[in-house]
Amino acid sequence: MISRKRSIQIVIAIVLLATIGSIAYNIYLSFERAGKIAVTLVTAPTDATTTFTNTATKKVTKGNSGTVYIEPGVYDISVEKKDFSSYKKTQDIAKNNTIIAELSPRTKEAADWVDKHRDQYTKLETFAGKKSLEYNKSVTDKYPLIGILPLKDPYYSIGHYKKENGEPVVVITTESPQYRYAATRRITSMGYKLSDYRIEYKDFQNPLKEKK
Incomplete structure (x- = not known):
């Protein structure tokens, strides 16, 4: 029959082996997952x-x-x-x-x-x-303007979409240079900086471009 002292020694040995094994495995994982x-x-x-x-x-x-x-x-x-x-x-x-x-x-x-x-x-x-x-x-x-979009007006709309890399893009939709300016003015009048955002214009018609 195994003595009480011997039983304690066996338990301690098992715990030590398990601890060493766990440490060794964690070291292996750290090298395996490095980079x-x-x-x-x-x-x-x-x-x-x-x-x-x-x-x-x-x-x-x-x-x-x-x-x-x-x-x-x-x-x-x-x-x-x-x-x-x-x-x-x-x-x-x-x-x-x-x-x-x-x-x-x-x-x-x-x-x-x-x-x-x-x-x-x-x-x-x-x-x-x-x-x-x-x-x-x-x-x-990071881009507080996105939180209040979309904004709509009878002559323009301001919306947004997300690019593949997660970057938000503000989209101003209007054909008129006048209302393109009005839309950007509306953004800045609310305290937002245009330079903080990537802005695209949709349906914009350049008045200097000859119409076919």
């Missing part, structure tokens, strides 16, 4: 396969819903599962390290599967909504 970006991957279905192909090096990395560590760069991203629609996008993960992909069923069997796993889609929608709120807040904190 890489943690990409948050949220997919529905969660077992869909995501393929990252570096457009420069052609290196391929695969993963599933969760966190994937890859080198900075621009990637062709595809999310696929049999009997479901695919998701494809090209993205610079150094500028946006979140991938949200909701795949739609293409067969009756896939639709039945979705009905039984609706929670996966609910979690994705909740996460997407949270990220959208976070993004909107970060944009309006």
Whole structure:
């Protein structure tokens, strides 16, 4: 029969081995992930396969819903599962390290599967909504004008859209140089600096250009 002292020694040895193993594993992970970006991957279905192909090096990395560590760069991203629609996008993960992909069923069997796993889609929608709120807040904190758009007038409108890199663009829509000026004056009169924003003009007609 093992003595009490011997039992304590065995327990201590097991704890020490587990601790050493945990430390060694964490050291391995720190080297393995050095210089890489943690990409948050949220997919529905969660077992869909995501393929990252570096457009420069052609290196391929695969993963599933969760966190994937890859080198900075621009990637062709595809999310696929049999009997479901695919998701494809090209993205610079150094500028946006979140991938949200909701795949739609293409067969009756896939639709039945979705009905039984609706929670996966609910979690994705909740996460997407949270990220959208976070993004909107970060944009309006940095670009407060975006928070009050769109603005409409009988002769012009001021709206915005988001570029691929996440940068907001203010869009002034009017054909008239007079109302283009009026729109920009409206922005500055509210205390916003035009130099803080990328501004595009839509439907603007240059009066010096000959009409065909």
